[in-house]
Amino acid sequence: MYRNFGFKIIYQSEEKSRVGEITTPHGKIKTPAFIFCGTKASVKGISPQQLIENKTQIILSNTYHLFSYPGSEHIKNRGGLHKFLGWNGPMFTDSGGFQIFSLGHGSVADEIKGRRSGISTLSKINEEGAFFKSYWDGSEQLLTPEKSIKVQCDLGADLIVAFDECTPYHSDKKYTEKSMERSHRWEKRSLDEFLRRNDFTQALYGIVQGGIYADFRKRSAEFVSSHPFFATAIGGTLGSTKEQMYEVVEMAMNGLDISRPIHLLGIGGIADIFRGVRLGIDTFDCVHPTRIARHGGALVKAAFRDSTSREHINLKRSEYNEDDNPIETDCDCSTCKIFSRAYLHYLLKAKELLAIQAIAVHNIRFMNRLMEEIRDGIFEEKLDEVERKWR
Amino acid sequence: MYRNFGFKIIYQSEEKSRVGEITTPHGKIKTPAFIFCGTKASVKGISPQQLIENKTQIILSNTYHLFSYPGSEHIKNRGGLHKFLGWNGPMFTDSGGFQIFSLGHGSVADEIKGRRSGISTLSKINEEGAFFKSYWDGSEQLLTPEKSIKVQCDLGADLIVAFDECTPYHSDKKYTEKSMERSHRWEKRSLDEFLRRNDFTQALYGIVQGGIYADFRKRSAEFVSSHPFFATAIGGTLGSTKEQMYEVVEMAMNGLDISRPIHLLGIGGIADIFRGVRLGIDTFDCVHPTRIARHGGALVKAAFRDSTSREHINLKRSEYNEDDNPIETDCDCSTCKIFSRAYLHYLLKAKELLAIQAIAVHNIRFMNRLMEEIRDGIFEEKLDEVERKWR
Numbered sequence: 216m217y218r219n220f221g222f223k224i225i226y227q228s229e230e231k232s233r234v235g236e237i238t239t240p241h242g243k244i245k246t247p248a249f250i251f252c253g254t255k256a257s258v259k260g261i262s263p264q265q266l267i268e269n270k271t272q273i274i275l276s277n278t279y280h281l282f283s284y285p286g287s288e289h290i291k292n293r294g295g296l297h298k299f300l301g302w303n304g305p306m307f308t309d310s311g312g313f314q315i316f317s318l319g320h321g322s323v324a325d326e327i328k329g330r331r332s333g334i335s336t337l338s339k340i341n342e343e344g345a346f347f348k349s350y351w352d353g354s355e356q357l358l359t360p361e362k363s364i365k366v367q368c369d370l371g372a373d374l375i376v377a378f379d380e381c382t383p384y385h386s387d388k389k390y391t392e393k394s395m396e397r398s399h400r401w402e403k404r405s406l407d408e409f410l411r412r413n414d415f416t417q418a419l420y421g422i423v424q425g426g427i428y429a430d431f432r433k434r435s436a437e438f439v440s441s442h443p444f445f446a447t448a449i450g451g452t453l454g455s456t457k458e459q460m461y462e463v464v465e466m467a468m469n470g471l472d473i474s475r476p477i478h479l480l481g482i483g484g485i486a487d488i489f490r491g492v493r494l495g496i497d498t499f500d501c502v503h504p505t506r507i508a509r510h511g512g513a514l515v516k517a518a519f520r521d522s523t524s525r526e527h528i529n530l531k532r533s534e535y536n537e538d539d540n541p542i543e544t545d546c547d548c549s550t551c552k553i554f555s556r557a558y559l560h561y562l563l564k565a566k567e568l569l570a571i572q573a574i575a576v577h578n579i580r581f582m583n584r585l586m587e588e589i590r591d592g593i594f595e596e597k598l599d600e601v602e603r604k605w606r
Numbered sequence: 607m608y609r610n611f612g613f614k615i616i617y618q619s620e621e622k623s624r625v626g627e628i629t630t631p632h633g634k635i636k637t638p639a640f641i642f643c644g645t646k647a648s649v650k651g652i653s654p655q656q657l658i659e660n661k662t663q664i665i666l667s668n669t670y671h672l673f674s675y676p677g678s679e680h681i682k683n684r685g686g687l688h689k690f691l692g693w694n695g696p697m698f699t700d701s702g703g704f705q706i707f708s709l710g711h712g713s714v715a716d717e718i719k720g721r722r723s724g725i726s727t728l729s730k731i732n733e734e735g736a737f738f739k740s741y742w743d744g745s746e747q748l749l750t751p752e753k754s755i756k757v758q759c760d761l762g763a764d765l766i767v768a769f770d771e772c773t774p775y776h777s778d779k780k781y782t783e784k785s786m787e788r789s790h791r792w793e794k795r796s797l798d799e800f801l802r803r804n805d806f807t808q809a810l811y812g813i814v815q816g817g818i819y820a821d822f823r824k825r826s827a828e829f830v831s832s833h834p835f836f837a838t839a840i841g842g843t844l845g846s847t848k849e850q851m852y853e854v855v856e857m858a859m860n861g862l863d864i865s866r867p868i869h870l871l872g873i874g875g876i877a878d879i880f881r882g883v884r885l886g887i888d889t890f891d892c893v894h895p896t897r898i899a900r901h902g903g904a905l906v907k908a909a910f911r912d913s914t915s916r917e918h919i920n921l922k923r924s925e926y927n928e929d930d931n932p933i934e935t936d937c938d939c940s941t942c943k944i945f946s947r948a949y950l951h952y953l954l955k956a957k958e959l960l961a962i963q964a965i966a967v968h969n970i971r972f973m974n975r976l977m978e979e980i981r982d983g984i985f986e987e988k989l990d991e992v993e994r995k996w997r
Contacts, residue, residue, distance in 0.1 A: 256952070260959035264940050285927075285952050293930060293948055301944035536676075539684060549655050553692035557684055561647070561676050568651035568962065 216410070217445045220373075220418040222476045225594075231468075231495035232593045237446075237476050239305040239373035240416055241297065244272045246476065247492050247589050249483065249582045250307055250500035255280045256290070256300045259505050260572045261579065263301045269548060269580040270587075275307035275500055276300075278366055279314035282358070284351035287369035295371030306372035307500070310363045310405070310422075313450065313480070315347040316381040340380060342397065360404035364419075368412050376420045376448055377405035384426075384452040391426035398424045399438050406442055418445035420478060426452050427459060429466040436470035446476035449496075453482070461490050468494055485514070485526045485585065489602045492589055504582050508575035511563045513542045514582070516605050526606075528556075530574065535560040548580035607801070608836045611764075611809040613867045616985075622859075622886035623984045628837075628867050630696040630764035631807055632688065635663045637867065638883050638980050640874065640973045641698055641891035646671045647681070647691045650896050651963045652970065654692045660939060660971040661978075664765075666698035666891055667691075669757055670705030673749065675742035678760035686762030697763035698891070701754045701796070701813075704841065704871065706738040707772040731771060733788065751795035755810075759803050767811045767839055768796035775817075775843040782817035789815045790829050797833055809836035811869065817843050818850060820857040827861035837867040840887075844873070852881050859885055876905070876917045876976065880993045883980055895973050899966035902954045904933045905973070907996050917997075919947075921965065926951040939971035 221238035235246040251258050251266070253274045258266060266274065276296060281287060293299045296306060339346045344359030358366075363378035379398040382391050402421055409419045421439035425431030439447050449467045453460040464479060471477065476497045482488070483501020491499060504514060511531040519542070521528050528535070528542070541551035542559070550559075550573045562570035585605055592601030612629035626637040642649050642657070644665045649657060657665065667687060672678060684690045687697060730737045735750030749757075754769035770789040773782050793812055800810045812835035816822030830838050840858045844851040855870060862868065867888045873879070874892020882890060895905060902922040910933070912919050919926075919933070932942035933950070941950075941964045953961035976996055983992030 255956050255958055256949075257956075257958045257960045260963065262940065262960060262963065263944055284956060289928075292928070293946065299946075299949055299952075301949070537680075537683070549653065553654060555684065555690075558647075558690055558692070561690075565646050565648075565675060567646055567648045568959070569648045569653060571959065572651065572653065572963065 216413060216443060217415075217418045219415050220445055222446065222474075224474075228593050228596060228598070230493060232492045232598060233495065233497070234590050234593050235476065235497055237305075237374075237497075239418070241303060241305045241373050242272075244305050244498070245590060246497040247488070247586055247593075248272050248498050249488070249504075249586050250275050250478075250498055251579060251582070252277075252500060252502045252505065253300065253302075254502070256296060258579075259509065259575070260568075261505070261575050263303075265572075265576055266302070266579065267304075269576060270583045271304070271579060272583070273305040273307060273498075274302060275309065276370065276372065277314055278308050278311035278363060278370065279358075280350065281308075281370060282311060282366050283349040283356070287366040291369035291371070295369075297371060305374070307374040308367050308370050308372040308376065309480070310376040310378040311358050311366070312345065312363070312379045313381045315345050315358060316383065340397075342400075344378075344401075345380065360401040361408045364405050364408040364412065368417065371416065373417060374420060374446070375409075375417050377402040377409075377422055377444070379422045379424055379450060382424055382426050382451050384455060386426060386452075388426075388428060391428060392431060395424045395426070395431055395435055398422065399435070402439070403442065406444065420444055420446045420448045422448045422450040422480075423467045423471070424451045425467070427454050427463055429469075432463065432466035433470040436467055440470065440472035440475075444475070446478065447471055448478040448480050450480045457487070460487070461494070464491060464494050464496070483582075486606050488585070488589070489598075489606055492593070493598070504578035505575050508578050509571050511559075511570070511574065512578075513559070513574050514578045515543055517603070519543050530556060530559045530570075531563045532560075542574075542577050543581075546577065546580065546584075548577045550574065550577040550580075607804060607834060608806075608809045610806050611836055613837070613865075615865075619984050619987060619989070621884060623883045623989060624886065624888070625981050625984050626867065626888055628696075628765075628888070630809070632694060632696045632764050633663075635696050635889070636981060637888040638879070638977055638984075639663050639889050640879070640895075640977050641666050641869075641889055642970060642973070643668075643891060643893045643896065644691065644693075645893065647687060649970075650900065650966070651959075652896070652966050654694075656963075656967055657693070657970065658695075660967060661974040662695070662970060663974070664696040664698060664889075665693060666700065667761065667763065668705060669699050669702035669754060669761070670749075671741065672699075672761060673702055673757050674740040674747070678757040682760035682762070686760075688762060696765070698765040699758050699761050699763040699767065700871070701767040701769040702749050702757070703736065703754070703770045704772045706736050706749060707774065731788075733791075735769075735792075736771065751792040752799045755796050755799040755803065759808065762807065764808060765811060765837070766800075766808050768793040768800075768813055768835070770813045770815055770841060773815060773817050773842050775846060777817060777843075779817075779819060782819060783822060786815040786817070786822055786826055789813070790826070793830070794833065797835065811835055811837045811839045813839045813841040813871075814858045814862070815842045816858070818845050818854055820860075823854065823857035824861045827858050831861065831863035831866075835866070837869065838862055839869040839871050841871045848878070848881075851878070852885070855882060855885050855887070874973075877997050879976070879980070880989075880997055883984070884989070895969035896966050899969050900962050902950075902961070902965065903969075904950070904965050905969045906934055908994070910934050921947060921950045921961075922954045923951075933965075933968050934972075937968065937971065937975075939968045941965065941968040941971075
């Protein structure tokens with residue numbers, strides 16, 4: 216059923232980390248890999264050419280946003296997402312569930328990290344699906360498992376995801392279980408709809424839910440593994456602290472079929488990626504690298520930081536006003552080859568658009584180099600050394 | 607005194623148009639050429655790499671803006687403008703005068719086209735120089751001929767311009783003459799200061815003023831031609847209609863030393879460029895191609911227009927919602943190779959940053975192709991044919 220897709224583990228380390236390769240109709244993805252967010256069918260401020268120049272393997276778009284505007288049928292009529300946005304490599308879309316439950320109630324990061332409570336009042340949920348207000352025009356919309364799959368088929372990304380409820384962090388155990396069980400029924404309906412529509416151009420991910428509860432995470436992992444999904448995504452609340460996040464991911468990994476690719480949704484910090492890789496995660500996605508670029512944040516390796524508490528430098532800070540060095544002296548991106556920190560600082564202060572593009576280019580190349588070195592590190596059994604350099 | 611600079615006329619047509627080549631320490635410029643505006647040390651939203659990919663020969667920055675922030679000494683300390691903004695080709699800076707007299711009172715285009723009246727209340731002028739308020743922090747500043755040249759030396763562009771007053775359109779003949787005579791004294795002081803500082807890395811343009819009066823334009827042209835400027839810029843009020851503009855340019859051309867390169871300040875429409883070229887103009891500059899890009903305006907040749915009154919299409923218009931064609935089917939820019947009008951329309955509607963970059967890339971390539979074909983057209987004595995295609 217996934218005849219144009221494949222996943223092979225090229226090297227399994229002595230620990231759980233592994234180097235692999237996902238095959239899609241639009242090319243192969245070497246794993247561990249980072250997926251860049253082109254939320255609204257565009258990686259903000261970056262052209263497909265720049266993505267390729269900086270060795271990007273795969274990007275994603277968000278079903279929620281594109282469903283609201285311009286609508287999936289519009290994109291289907293334009294030839295699908297790949298053609299629409301001019302990206303001929305592998306693409307991923309999510310199910311839309313995550314945004315429905317997190318938008319309007321703080322950022323996605325807030326929700327993952329448990330800083331907000333309650334289910335969005337913007338939506339109501341019943342067995343059929345989730346009602347929400349369109350971010351585009353405020354109209355009331357309903358997304359169901361069948362609709363999410365239909366929309367994702369219209370969009371035509373290579374890798375698509377079953378529809379689930381993203382259970383909020385502050386839910387109690389009882390609600391979390393009820394929500395997880397409904398997500399399983401929704402995932403089953405997603406799978407049925409996918410199979411009905413399957414034309415072998417797309418492959419479906421199941422999602423592990425279960426909140427912060429070990430027994431639920433295991434049960435959810437077993438549910439997903441026992442159904443013919445192509446791959447697995449770990450979703451939902453990952454806890455309120457970094458340590459809890461790693462515990463939750465580890466819980467989810469128990470009971471998972473590790474012969475399938477495993478994606479960790481919405482995580483993209485450097486330290487987090489190393490922890491995830493060591494737990495056996497193959498792919499990550501996060502808005503972080505491109506979002507911080509828009510606020511002057513440039514990702515840097517340990518040697519180039521100005522603080523031990525952050526993985527990036529804030530180029531708006533006055534200390535960079537006369538800093539003639541590039542963001543990183545050892546970076547091969549076009550930004551580091553041409554621009555100084557002083558110039559980028561100036562562009563940010565002068566509110567020149569180029570700042571966003573230039574810093575985003577660096578952050579994209581940074582993430583892709585990080586993943587390259589992680590793959591090499593696993594293969595050569597020297598991941599500790601790679602981690603000391605990057606983390 | 608301009609030993610690292612040169613200008614040769616490669617082909618003089620039977621009319622006044624000509625193909626030439628300006629030599630600078632940072633490379634040669636084939637003329638007729640278009641100079642793109644990197645007002646605040648950045649062509650808005652476009653990287654130097656993208657400028658090169660789209661065959662850009664030369665860019666300019668504005669002394670007024672950089673004087674206000676970050677200051678010319680800061681840029682000098684960073685290694686000069688070329689190094690600061692990462693552009694290793696020819697550069698041009700203006701004197702700062704134009705902005706002082708036009709900002710705060712409508713756009714530069716308004717001022718040129720005579721749509722606003724009066725001298726900016728933001729500045730006062732006396733024999734010493736012009737007082738103005740910094741756009742950056744509102745502080746009172748004084749720019750004199752000596753200061754303008756000092757600032758332009760700090761910045762280090764190849765081609766720099768004498769300091770003048772940009773006489774407003776609505777000035778009467780008496781004021782225009784008084785202003786022009788003061789501009790001549792300022793230009794002489796600019797030249798003296800330039801000669802005092804000359805290190806053979808820069809070349810100075812004189813400016814022809816004189817408003818809409820033929821006798822003044824001729825007198826000003828003779829003034830400039832009788833002083834050892836490297837080249838000539840035609841500045842100030844060019845009239846209130848297109849026809850008047852061409853008349854004023856023609857007046858200025860009378861009495862000019864045409865063995866020097868001739869620049870027409872602030873003009874960049876397609877029809878205007880053809881008229882200017884036919885009057886013997888070698889270089890043009892205008893914010894137009896990159897400014898309209900920020901509002902969804904894509905320059906197109908006659909065959910691709912949706913209106914006879916405009917030289918661009920507005921991609922925000924709903925008629926492009928389902929238009930799967932590129933901006934121009936015969937354009938070789940990266941935007942036209944990858945993106946449809948429908949996608950660009952969507953990006954504009956969704957307020958995605960990429961729209962600006964993508965349309966600006968097209969407009970830059972468009973202008974550079976236009977100038978390439980104009981040069982070929984002059985050389986092959988078929989400028990009429992080129993004009994029918996582009997205008």
